[in-house]
Amino acid sequence: MIEAAKIWNEPNNKSHWDILIDPDWVKFAELAVAAGKAIRAVHPVLPRVLGGISPIDPSFMRNMQTRGVLEHFEAVAVHGFPLDWNLWQIDEWPNKLAEIKAIVSLPVWVTEVGVSSFGAEEVQAWGLKRTAELLIGRAPRIHWYSLYDLPSTWEATTRHKEAEGSSYYRHFHMGLLREDGTPKAGLELFADYSHAMGLCQWFHFDDHRLHDAVRWMRRLGIRHLRTGLSWADSFRPNATDWFDRQMDALAEFDVTLTFCFTPEHRGIAPHHTSPPLDPNEFADFCAGMVERYAAKTGLKTGLMASPALIEAREQTCVP
Structure with a gap:
């Protein structure tokens, strides 16, 4: 079932939003508001989550608050990778959450947190245990x-490979499973925390790992999954067939569904990080996907928002 709709991924990260075109995030705010309104127009209660920020930056959240963006969301999200990319230590996680909670009245979700096995699998296993203790x-x-390492023949979703040095290659070692599907040291450990921690696993177009991923998630006892549907992919041949296969395979999980990535021909610049020429086109995509996979009746995937999330929404008094 679809638990929540998430708008964009790391909008304050230059690898996911072109901040040279939109340095003050005015266009992102327009996109987020348009998408929030469009989702609510087609689904009365589905929680809307503002795309996870990375770095965790209180000033960005204040910006969104000032521009009225948060009025159209039921939760905000943060991403953190202190052992790989962030300039803070893992034990600072509670303080990082507190910084955002001090600004917003909405729940703060952690929709991406991880540790690479780039240096050693034991580092990832320790980082998983410590992350669980802290969050x-x-x-x-x-x-x-x-769940999976990024295949070595693919590229990480970043525009700055040449400038990142070894940091770029950490992207390929974030999984609990290696590229070939064999488990790392942290895999079985994760089962100890799956009652309280979900997974974030992106599936590329026509991803060969989809059904194996479902089997592993069942084995681990996963309930909550975050994945995405790409607006850019929606222009590929047979896109709807792929989206249907993906969502049918994941129907047994509580899915936070992320919408992001600008088609090259619909952006101000020809790149997936570009603000769109018309934010309403992105909003229409979001609404169409919500209608298809989280219909008001709940008949498409058997989903309505969970009682806990509906209660959280009502407590925040957000229309």
Whole structure:
């Protein structure tokens, strides 16, 4: 079932939003508001989550608050990778959450947190255990990134490979499973926390790992999954067939469905990070996907928002 709709991924990260075109995030705010309104128009209660920020930046959240964006969302999200990319230590997680909670009245979800096995699998296993200790009970949703390593023949979703040095290659070692599907040291450990931690796993177009991923998630006892549907992919031949296969395969999980990535021909610049020429086109995509996979009746995937999330929405008094 679809638990929530999430708008964009790391909008304050230059690898996911072109901040040279939109340095003050005015266009992102327009896109987020348009998408929030469009989703609510087709689904009366589905929780809307503002795309997870990375870095965790209180000033960005204040910006969104000032521009009225948060009025159209039921939760905000943060991403953190202190052992790989962030300039803070893992034990600062509670403080990082507190910084955002001090600004917003909405629940703060952690929709990506992870540790690479780039240096050693034992580092990832320790980082998983410590992350669970620090975050469980402090955030209503926690999604570990990720189940699979990124295949070495693919590219990480970033525009700055040449400038990142070894940091770029950490993207390929974030999984609990290796590229070939064999488990790392942290895999079985994750089962100890799956009652309170979900997974974030992106599936590429026509991804060969989809059904194996479902089998692994069942084995691990996963309930909550974050994944995405790409607006850019929606222009590929047979896109709807792929989206249907993906969502049918994941129907047994509580899915936070992320909408992002601008088609090259619909952006101000020809790149997936570009603000769209018309934010309403993105909003229409979001609404169409919500109608298809989280219909008002709940008949498409058997989903309506969970009682806990409906209660959280009502408590925040957000229309």
